[in-house]
Amino acid sequence: MDDRILLSHGEGGKRTRDLIAQVIARHFDNPVLAPFLDSGLLGKIDGEIAFTTDGYVVTPPFFPGGDIGRLAVCGTVNDLAVCGARAVAISCGLILEEGLPLETLERALAAMKEAAAEAEVTVACGDTKVVEKGKGDGIFITTAGIGVSVDGWRPSPPRVRPGDRILLTGTMGDHQVAVLIARQGLALSAPVLSDVAPLAGLLLPVLERFGDRVRFMRDPTRGGVGVTLNEMASTAKARFALEEAWLPVREPVRGVCEILGFDPLYLANEGKAVLIVDGGAAEEILAALRKHPYGREAAIIGEVEAGAPGVRMRTLAGGLRAIDYPVGDQLPRIC
């Protein structure tokens, strides 16, 4: 094997077969994928099916706490989990840039394998294409995922009502800050790790136990909790009231936010979920989340109140502030 990806690796000839056999197959060694047919045959699946897809283009591909491979598996597993589905199989579409060091690909695939094992999901099929140097950012991964819905629970935004509570499964902004620091353009160093993690093990047992007392859930990725709550408020036609004092944020993430002028509400997360739950069950659900390694810092961050759809927050100073959609990504500012 060459030590870099070449165009011929994507052309379907001997090099492609070598790449699959000598690199990809080693990491995704499972009975569904092993024959390397044009499709992965999953057999009969019992239950209602959920289906999702996502593309992963993060730069740099490796950052403290995670990498593009882990992200590619967890992102898709989590999109299924927040809809109440247990991921069964995922696809792995790779778009590689000519000149990508093979070692980078190996590391990403190894990370995918580990994440897939943790999430108990099979990489059932895949594809590899190579684009000319300059036409891709090293490595792009697309995953689609099939899941089976847990019995008796479906996301139900219309059931959100005043008195419901808003729960967040942990601290905000860790992922985006970890990636920002890895990019190095801002010359900051901080002990922040991406929170990228598969959440099915955290969330699905809560659904099985509490049923429709969980109204619905989303994972707050790009745009952060601020954007996700706005989307949820709009979907549920509900009014959310947050308490600034209850928002969980790690100290170094706060430090970065203070220096660069960022608002942690709008920073991306990759291992968190927002849940709207029945007010009466909130404390119990919180306790259940906190028992799990990925939910230790779960918190109630607000509640649903009567009124026009939207999101607002009571500030530390006792004032009231609207939480709206941001305009684009936050940029480091001096003002």
Next chain:
Amino acid sequence: MQLRYIDEFRDPATARALVERIRNDAGDAPVRLMEVCGTHTVAIARIGIRPLLSGAVTMVSGPGCPVCVTPDGYIDAAIALGRGKEAMLASFGDMLRVPGKSSSLEKEKGKGLDVRVVYSPLDAVELAAASPDREVVFLGVGFETTAPAIAGAIRTAAVRGVANFSVLPSVRTIPEAMGVLASDPEVRIEGFLCPAHVSVIIGADAYRPVAEAHRIPCVVAGFEPLDILMGISMLLRQIRKGVARVENEYSRVATASGNRKAQELVREVFVPCDTGWRGIGVIPGSGLRIAERYAAFDAEEKFGVPVVFSPEKTACRCGDVLKGKILPDECPLFGKGCVPEEPYGPCMVSSEGTCAAYYRYGTP
């Protein structure tokens, strides 16, 4: 976990007490106070205290948003440098979405213009040192807080001989603008909440001429909630007593005479000049241009790309907002033709522009 010297100044119980103190001191009509600085505008909006103070205090936002008052001709000049001279443009994030006459840096970046966001002007010097075959132009926008940093970068480049580095300056100074506002009978300010970090550089004494000539109290206040509330309370008490002095709430950092070393560096690299403020017009002596001896680092000189200051589009009432004559929602375009995603005028552009702050944080 506490962020030291930040979290203590956010204590909720003390904040409540200060709000109460302000309300207790209220007269029959709300007092009009101007926060000059954009960072104060955003801080006030983010802590959401406007409704808590209504009846006692009306906070009017001033023109202290360097992004807002930078003429659209500046963005056009920057884009021209990027395109024509194939220069790498290095900028604070604040400038990226500001509209020029027809485009913005962000939009041009999408079309291939080389624009880098930096946290420090020194990072721009490093970019230049690392790419000696490219011209690197730093967009030097700011007030007195940032002027020393920009001066420091220019002097560093001079000392190290980084000849491919230059600055397109857009530096303005605050006290002159305060004087113009205080003199305008339509503006009617009863007290100025003065900017924390501008004051750190220029010293609290810099506001004495304004306080004395116009008999308007001036209080230098930090940016944390307790600083702002205490600053407002101090202004209110002066007004009740009928005095007009300069006071310093931010005494843990700001001093009466300011940072002399920083002031000297600014005097070495910059020279005062008359300059235009978008939405307001030309204010004599309110700008800083690069001194002769550093002309080699002045992008306007080096490339012959002048920054043109021209009057605003007529429907836009940013000028009146920036002077505190009207509130954002009194502008006919607010929220209709003019929104943060497609800003018409400067007040809606900047993350700390008055209209942007109102739109994004304001009374839900």
Next chain:
Amino acid sequence: MCLGVPARVLEKSGAAAVVELGGVRREISLMLLDDVSVGEWVIIHAGFAIERLSEEEAEQTLSLLREIADATEIH
């Protein structure tokens, strides 16, 4: 127009220093200040320390604020 935050000086070499805020570290320039010592607090803006923060003054301000809070009746 001036985001500046308090940070503690951890290391110093010539006109540069490494400061720390909440576990976050950055190298900044000391060009604008004289005789800054390790352990002092400074305000950082755009990659520079623009002034010292006086811990004593900070404590005095906080005491004053607490006194005012205690003295103010909440209705």
